[in-house]
Amino acid sequence: MNFDPLKRGILTVVLLSFPALLQAGDAEELLAKGEKLFFSYHEDLSRIQKSIKIFEEAFQQDPKNIKPLLMLSRAWLTYADDIPKDKEEREQGYLKGKEWAKKALKMDDKSAGAHFWYFANMGRIQQLKNVFNNIIAIAEIRKHILKAYELDPKEVMIVDGLGTFYCELPTIFGGSLKKAEDYQRKAIAMDPNYSLAYCDLAETLFNQKRYEEALETAKKVFTIERPTYYADWAIWDKVVAEDLIKEIEAEMAKKAAR
Secondary structure, three states: OOOOHHHHHHHHHHHHHHHHHHHHHHHHHHHHHHHHHHOOOOOOOHHHHHHHHHHHHHHHHOOOOOHHHHHHHHHHHHHHHHOOOOHHHHHHHHHHHHHHHHHHHHHOOOOHHHHHHHHHHHHHHHHHOOOOOOHHHHHHHHHHHHHHHHHOOOOHHHHHHHHHHHHHOOHHHOOOHHHHHHHHHHHHHHOOOOHHHHHHHHHHHHHOOOHHHHHHHHHHHHHOOOOOOHHHHHHHHHHHHHHHHHHHHHHHHHHHHO
16 A cells, blocks of 8 residues: 655654644643633632642743743732732742743743733832832833833733833933823723723822822722723722822822811
8 A cells, every 4th residue: 555755744744743732732721720710819819829830830831832921920920919918028029020021021022911021020129129210220111111012002001001100200210290191091091991000090190299180080990890800900909099099188188288
């Protein structure tokens, strides 16, 4: 019986690629499992750590897949935001998030998500240290958020993140509350259910001493019926909004007493 060499070659390619296809399939299943846990962490904070382990497994299964790297960077940032009480432990979490984003950038420097999560983790480190005037750090943070925006100007997290960058940045280094407000309002227009943007806009308005507008904006966080990221809204955004409301009301009371 004659066997066509072309068919033999095709069969060889299929057989050789089959294990890789299986691994990729396993990785996608793990990724879906990890995301299900991560995006429901408001029900149990330990789901963040559990999702991190699953994302690591997914990356091991498919080392060429950038998605587990992005989720690892995001999950470590969320872990550092919500779980450690110790400042040093929080910083370690952000550093891990930054390193996973760095690996994602090495895999694909055209990934808007990789640039964004690198920016987000590095920005958190600067906030944690209460230092946003390190010229070298600012240049690096600026580079990544601007690149993320260039690559994906329609991603609401990136648009809001750029606004937050301009709000946090000292004026001497190019900070602008006007630019911050513009980007944050743009983010809200893009996705009215993205709750973090209301917190960020409220802070920008507060910094402009526009207390009534800031208070109204912060209160909107509690009126969102279907937050884009429910877990973030329930655990982080509502708490931030509550703290902002207290701070705004205190300033309004001082103003009224003068």
